[in-house]
Amino acid sequence: MQPLILIPCKSFVAGKSRLSTVLSPERRDALCRSFLVNTVTVAANLVTRTRIHVVSSDSKVSALASDLGVHCEGEADIDLNSALTWSVARILAREQEKLSLDILILPIDLARSSPAAIAPVLAAQADAVVVPDRLEQGTNLLRLPADAAIKFRFKYGDDSFSRHRTEAEGLGLTIESLRDPSLCFDVDTPADYAAWLDDFSGPHHR
Numbered sequence: 001m002q003p004l005i006l007i008p009c010k011s012f013v014a015g016k017s018r019l020s021t022v023l024s025p026e027r028r029d030a031l032c033r034s035f036l037v038n039t040v041t042v043a044a045n046l047v048t049r050t051r052i053h054v055v056s057s058d059s060k061v062s063a064l065a066s067d068l069g070v071h072c073e074g075e076a077d078i079d080l081n082s083a084l085t086w087s088v089a090r091i092l093a094r095e096q097e098k099l100s101l102d103i104l105i106l107p108i109d110l111a112r113s114s115p116a117a118i119a120p121v122l123a124a125q126a127d128a129v130v131v132p133d134r135l136e137q138g139t140n141l142l143r144l145p146a147d148a149a150i151k152f153r154f155k156y157g158d159d160s161f162s163r164h165r166t167e168a169e170g171l172g173l174t175i176e177s178l179r180d181p182s183l184c185f186d187v188d189t190p191a192d193y194a195a196w197l198d199d200f201s202g203p204h205h206r
Contacts, residue, residue: 002047003102011058022190035108045115081154105142112182126176128168132161
């Protein structure tokens with residue numbers, strides 16, 4: 001059965017604040033919108049759109065999600081970890097058979113991600129799969145069985161890679177850490193943004 005894919009997304013105006021030294025608020029807004037569109041498109045090549053849930057309390061994010069044919073879950077004024085906990089519980093409460101599914105947390109800023117890169121994360125035999133960022137500090141992708149996700153204490157923030165592994169171990173899950181260069185790359189800093197722009201400056205783009 002197809003997994004559920006949860007896509008956390010801040011408000012477009014608040015997203016990618018660390019790029020404020022190189023991008024205007026309007027350009028950061030447009031960048032976040034394009035990231036969400038691209039991420040939903042990638043996800044829709046892996047599962048049906050009914051299995052995709054954007055996690056955001058922002059009305060503009062919700063409107064774009066609706067335009068893209070996916071549902072948006074949101075509760076105002078809570079942090080990312082609380083929002084994921086709330087969304088997982090709400091989604092799984094609607095249909096109990098979903099407890100047998102896997103849940104994949106897919107951020108919008110994995111600008112080099114692709115269905116082919118994500119497929120091994122979904123196919124891995126371990127109960128839980130964690131894909132770190134390039135520094136092996138943050139968590140870029142997290143796959144959990146739904147029945148464990150209800151109990152899982154999300155630890156996004158400082159050193160989330162090791163903290164998520166520790167949390168999974170505490171729940172008795174087997175864990176696999178996958179490292180794919182395209183999935184370990186996220187656009188967070190001006191240097192990341194410049195590196196991503198270089199993707200479009202090769203000979204075939206000239």
